[in-house]
Amino acid sequence: MGKIIVVTSGKGGVGKTTTSAAFASGLALRGHQTVVIDFDVGLRNLDLVMGCERRVVYDFVNVINGEGNLNQALIKDKRIESLFILPASQTRNKEALTIKGVARILEALKKRFEYIICDSPAGIEHGAIMAMYFSDEALIVTNPEVSSVRDSDRIIGMLSSKTRRAVQNLPPVKEHLLLTRYIPKRVNSGDMLSVQDVQDILAIPLLGVIPESKSVLQASNAGIPITLDKKSDAGQAYLNVVARFLGEDPPPREKKGFLTRWFGK
Amino acid sequence: MGILKYFRALRPQKTATVAKERLQIIVAHERRLRQSPMFDYLPLLQREILEVVRKYVIVQDEHIKMHVEKEGEYEILELNITLPDMENRETD
Numbered sequence: 269m270g271k272i273i274v275v276t277s278g279k280g281g282v283g284k285t286t287t288s289a290a291f292a293s294g295l296a297l298r299g300h301q302t303v304v305i306d307f308d309v310g311l312r313n314l315d316l317v318m319g320c321e322r323r324v325v326y327d328f329v330n331v332i333n334g335e336g337n338l339n340q341a342l343i344k345d346k347r348i349e350s351l352f353i354l355p356a357s358q359t360r361n362k363e364a365l366t367i368k369g370v371a372r373i374l375e376a377l378k379k380r381f382e383y384i385i386c387d388s389p390a391g392i393e394h395g396a397i398m399a400m401y402f403s404d405e406a407l408i409v410t411n412p413e414v415s416s417v418r419d420s421d422r423i424i425g426m427l428s429s430k431t432r433r434a435v436q437n438l439p440p441v442k443e444h445l446l447l448t449r450y451i452p453k454r455v456n457s458g459d460m461l462s463v464q465d466v467q468d469i470l471a472i473p474l475l476g477v478i479p480e481s482k483s484v485l486q487a488s489n490a491g492i493p494i495t496l497d498k499k500s501d502a503g504q505a506y507l508n509v510v511a512r513f514l515g516e517d518p519p520p521r522e523k524k525g526f527l528t529r530w531f532g533k
Numbered sequence: 534m535g536i537l538k539y540f541r542a543l544r545p546q547k548t549a550t551v552a553k554e555r556l557q558i559i560v561a562h563e564r565r566l567r568q569s570p571m572f573d574y575l576p577l578l579q580r581e582i583l584e585v586v587r588k589y590v591i592v593q594d595e596h597i598k599m600h601v602e603k604e605g606e607y608e609i610l611e612l613n614i615t616l617p618d619m620e621n622r623e624t625d
Contacts, residue, residue, distance in 0.1 A: 418563075465549065
């Protein structure tokens with residue numbers, strides 16, 4: 269049975285969709301059957317970031333309403349074997365997602381996929397609750413910035429009260445902190461919260477840190493998940509996040525000198 | 534050492550340090566509110582209690598303090614009303 273992982277943050281613009289695309293493709297690159305679902309009904313964007321916007325025919329809400337079946341709605345990624353995308357509807361609103369409808373689709377997906385990644389909309393309303401409700405684990409995407417940290421804390425509170433696991437008194441949702449858009453230089457000069465600062469405040473285990481990187485915008489411009497960009501520092505950091513998630517212990521990234529860059533290891 | 538310490542105190546605090554301190558305070562406050570089921574009616578309760586007290590004594594808004602504390606399994610609602618001294622006390 270597949271594992272459901274929500275990518276959430278409360279605040280918008282911190283990198284949920286980038287993370288969903290990168291994390292899902294990272295898991296698929298490691299050979300795991302993975303599907304990534306866009307829960308941002310009305311404002312779908314995962315399809316653009318994944319570069320499959322022109323292949324959307326049926327969407328998540330169509331499947332819930334029985335207007336199309338799951339196989340018609342799932343888009344198979346053309347680059348990575350074992351990766352599928354379930355796009356959100358662009359014409360409905362978030363109320364179109366119901367607990368019952370979402371439960372039925374996730375149950376079907378759990379039989380077929382090892383990992384089901386749910387890309388949450390921003391906010392703490394219905395759409396965000398639907399995305400987190402059935403989750404087993406959560407990636408809490410946070411920027412080292414006051415409003416993002418505060419909103420993440422809010423979301424952590426909701427994970428422990430508004431999810432199926434909380435309501436049914438099951439073991440809690442496993443939380444992972446993912447710090448994105450991190451600039452070590454600014455941390456060193458004292459004008460950006462450090463990894464340790466954010467961990468002290470949120471008090472959940474750290475899964476990884478993604479550096480602020482030009483390549484993230486370049487990848488989304490082109491519709492390529494950042495994990496497919498071998499040269500990107502952010503892409504590499506996401507691959508490490510995936511490895512750590514799978515229980516491995518990847519070495520911290522080291523800066524290569526120009527000789528090693530030219531002649532390999 | 535004393536002089537060094539003095540100059541260090543003069544130097545403005547780094548903004549990341551300020552951010553962390555502000556966050557720690559607000560996050561702790563908001564967590565307390567979340568954990569207390571009373572939080573949504575607390576302001577209304579405070580206003581109504583103040584109205585009742587004011588039937589007998591004139592009390593300023595800032596002289597009533599209310600907070601909820603958690604001790605083990607119990608929640609304690611603490612209410613503090615500072616009454617004005619005798620000269621200022623008026624009753625209808």
